Amino acid sequence: MTAPGSIRTAANRYGSLLQICCLQSPISYSLACPVHAHMIASGFQPRGHILNRLIDIYRKSSKLNYARYLFDEIPQPDIVARTTLIAAYSAAGDLKLSRKIFSDTPLRMRDSVFYNAMITAYSHNHDGHAAIELFCDMQRHNFRPDNYTFTSVLGALALVAEKEKHCQQLHCAVVKSGTGFVTSVLNALISSYVKCAASPSAQSASLMAEARRLFDEMPNRDELSWTTIITGYVKNNDLDAAKEFLNGTSEKLGVAWNAMISGYAHRGLYLEAFEMFRKMIMSKIQLDEFTFTSVISVCANAGCFRLGKEMHAYFLKTVANPAPDVAMPVNNALITFYWKCGKVDIAREIFNKMPERDLVSWNIILSGYVNVGCMDEAKFFFNEMPEKNILSWIIMISGLAQIGFAEEALKFFNQMKLQGFEPCDYAFAGAIISCSVLGSLKHGRQLHAQVVRYGYESSLSAGNALITMYARCGVVDAAHCLFINMPCVDAVSWNAMIAALGQHGQGTQAIELFEEMLKEGILPDRISFLTVISACSHAGLVKEGRKYFDSMHNVYGVTPDEEHYARIIDLLCRAGKFSEAKEVMESMPFEPGAPIWEALLAGCRIHGNIDLGIEAAERLFELKPQHDGTYVLLSNMYAVAGQWNDMANVRKLMRDRGVKKEPGCSWIEVENKVHSFLVGDANHPEVQQIYNYLEQLVLEMRKIGYVPDTKYVLHDVESDLKEHELSTHSEKLAVAYGFMKLPHGATVRVFKNLRICGDCHNAFKFMSKVVGREIVVRDGKRFHHFRDGKCSCGDYW
DNA sequence: GTAGGGTTAG
Structure with a gap:
């Protein structure tokens, strides 16, 4: 046994040694270990601040089990140890253990800091209601809320439905508590008003005005105050106001700059995003992983391959030996960038080399393979994932649905539900699209009912999928009814409805709807033109189709691509206007590919134009020698014309090349x-x-x-x-x-x-x-x- | 011992 007199000395020594461990960066677990071992060997029982420091070292070194072990060994852990452990478990995502420690602590031991830690624990683990409830609870037990209490509980507001009501109540509580002039509390209040304003169907303008008033009347502003108001305007789509505030301060606000870049990026304003980045460098603002992540993502979406590669190199140069948690989001953005630029192999290489991967990394590589149509690779990664979230399932379901593997997509949808994931609107959309591929109206209707039951009636993704489903299952009226009753629609909804009318031969109505869309101020995109030209083609509206085709570049600045040319040639050839079709082909800024010749051949078959049909077929034999459709169309043309020998030759050619006709089903x-x-x-x-x-x-x-x-x-x-x-x-x-x-x-x-x-x-x-x-x-x-x-x-x- | 802002996946 250690003599009583030497305990204090030992405690002092251990204390000093542990302090040295804490001063290392990062905190040194390997130094602390032998110190702790010595305590055990010498029979020294750590208490008070020594114990707390040990717990702190273990939790900061991700050795939560040791921390817990220490905690369990103490007969009467003090409130500091309890508070530390609540925060530690909360940070590790273990709300259950945090709550256990909280409820095991008798009321007489508790203090405000202890409550604050638990409120934060709830907030960090996405239980906003529990955080607010505990805030009320602590006041009922006469614990005074302080700065920390308010910043924590205000942070939890974002998680609850009735933000606005709670925000105003908390604002009153802040004023009553006398913390209404404290900068950190005001920052949190401003941030809360911003979040209320950004929530859908809120009175955004007046809530932002309140945030602005608080900011203007602040006695002291710090960096965070500026950052909060600037990011607030970004979140509420007022990038001009945000920019004005950013220009109005001399503070070096990296976070605000980053927010502006991603704000522009999300609205597709890529040039503005790049300009912001350039100015950021000129203003000597420190670039960090957030900056690079956003800028690389802009390069991915804008298709700037060379610039993206330069950013990749710039990051490696600027941030030498980044810690895994710094490098991870940048690598994630890089993986997205490379696969979106068609370099899946490089994307995979980066993925393979990452020292640590998170769920986002896995989901990105998954979507990469899904998007290039490599479902086998995608399934491989899907099965290898250490954990999945709803998005992982959505990527698989919608990927399978899009390439027409509808039955398999529905299997994934059901499997997802069996594994306890509640379907969200995007998951429903994938399943609904699968029903439209299969033509399964009954199943589609069941899914529609579920969409309503789960409360996704107003969802754009689910609604757009339902329009397509009803139309593709042959019930175009139901599609129209749904479209009319959707609370808000986007270009995709309009396109889906125009396509629906077109496929059902209602060309005139399709055109009317297209005109209505223009009147509503929706800008037509490349899909809009594909659908409206097709609609004209199905209904034989040659003049109208031609007009839309000509207007797309001249009026709307949408450059026609090969698919658009194929549709206009289809329209002209169906109507027998072969010389006009030829003229269009000659005006194309590129060599005609398979879709063009296919449109031409189909038109030739309808009108028995054998000579031109042969030309088109011959080009297709060169371009797609294994495609059965060409052989079938050509042989049908010969058959209709009674040219049995020629027909037999085509069939022989097909056999010799091993081309199998897809059976009619x-x-x-x-x-x-x-x-x-x-x-x-x-x-x-x-x-x-x-x-x-x-x-x-x-x-x-x-x-x-x-x-x-x-x-x-x-x-x-x-x-x-x-x-x-x-x-x-x-x-x-x-x-x-x-x-x-x-x-x-x-x-x-x-x-x-x-x-x-x-x-x-x-x-x-x-x-x-x-x-x-x-x-x-x-x-x-x-x-x-x-x-x-x-x-x-x-x-x- | 406890807090508040920004990024990447559909």
Whole structure:
């Protein structure tokens, strides 16, 4: 046992030694360890400030277990030790342990600092309500709130729904407490008003005015006051006001400069962001990882590859040997930059070399692979992730949906829910888009109901996805109704609705909507022009389509790209205006690629323009020798013209090159299940009943004038065999199945992967009359609504 | 022993 007289000496020595450990930067765990070991070996029991210092060293060295162990060993830990540990666990994200220590502490031991630490713990761990409640609680127990209390509890305001009410109440409490002139408290109050102003549907102007009044009347302003008001204006979209304040101070406010750069970046004002960065260097403001992160992200979004690479080099030069937590966000931005510039390999290299990665790093590399369509790589990273958040799932779901892997996307959506993630509006959007790919109206409607139940009715992403879903499932009226009732819409919503009308052959209405969008002051983007020109093309509105195409560059400054040219050539060729189409092709500032020749070939097939068709096909054979569509279109053209030898040659060429024709497949949703059919299907369990039903139906149709058009059977076979083959086309089987199984009178909605066949198109007109119900067919390109013997496309397709 | 501002992923 140590003699009583030497305890104090020992305590002093240990105290001094630990102080030396604390003075190291970073705090030296390796020095503290032997000191602590010596205490244990000599039987010295640390108390008071020695104990607290040890706990502090362990927590700052991320050795929370040791800190906890020490704490548990003490019979009566004092309030300082308790407060330190609450803060330590809170910083480590363990709110449970913080709360345990808090509630294990008897009321008579507590003080204001102790309460402050717990309020901060709640605030840092996203429980705003608990923070506010504890603030009230401490006052009920007669603990006086101080500067720290107010800055902490005001910080928690951002997390709660009724910010404004709480903000005003806390403002009153501040005044009552006598801390209303303390700079730090005023800074926190200003920051709270700013956050209230920035929340949606708030009276932003008056709240910002209040923030401004507080700032103007401050007796003393520090750097933080300036930073708070400047970033406040940035958050509330008033970059000009922010700039004015920044120019109005001589303080070197790195944080405010960084906020301005990212403010410009978020609004797509890349030039202003770069200008800010340049001025920042000129003003000799210290650049930090936040600066580089924002600027590199600007380079990524603006597509400035060379500048981005220079920034990369500049960062490595400016910040030598950055600590992992400094380098991480910059590396994350760099990974985004490289994959957005098409250099996924470099992105991966940076990812692999990072000493530490966070969830953001993983999500970025995931989106990189999803965006270049490498789903196998994406899945690999997804499975390797040490942890996932909702965004990780959204990246996978929407990525799969976008490349048409709809069933798999829905599987991911369900798996996400099973793993306890509550779907957000973006997750719903991915799942809803998948339903639109599948044509699964029933599932889409169920998801719509869930969107409402989860409170995402007003969400743009979910709403836009729902418009697309209803339209692509054939219910264009529902899409329109949704569009009209959306509380706020963006260019994407308008584009989705214009596309919906266009695909359903309502070209005039599509144009009207496009004009309405212009009147509303929404600037059309490249997608708007793609959709409106397509709408004109489907409806044969040549003059109008031409007008929009010409205006896009001249009036709206949107440079037409290859896709736009392909659509205008499609429009002209469908209308048989081949010389005009040729003129447009010659005016293009680039060599025609596959999309252009494909549009030309499709038009040639419709009008039997064999010579030009051959030219287009030959170019496509060079550009995309493995694409089945070219061979099929060309051989169909020969077949229609009765040139059987030429047709046989094309088929032979296809065989020799090992090109397989994508089989025609049609599907229909019946009672929550998707039934799919191939031509001459023999696999469906009820196929015999379907053939029998069709046979009877065709007899009825013949009575009112239906004659099978055998030119659509593209083999040189006997005529009655041709007729038989026609009657087994996949779309006919699916429609017949719909008649048999759906409730009497219900619209039959059928989907086909390829273009609808000409005889089927004709047959469905007769069927709609004989059976007296509507048939809607979505083929690879557009919709056909058959009603009372007519089709909505007016036979222009 | 306790606080307050800025960044990167859809």
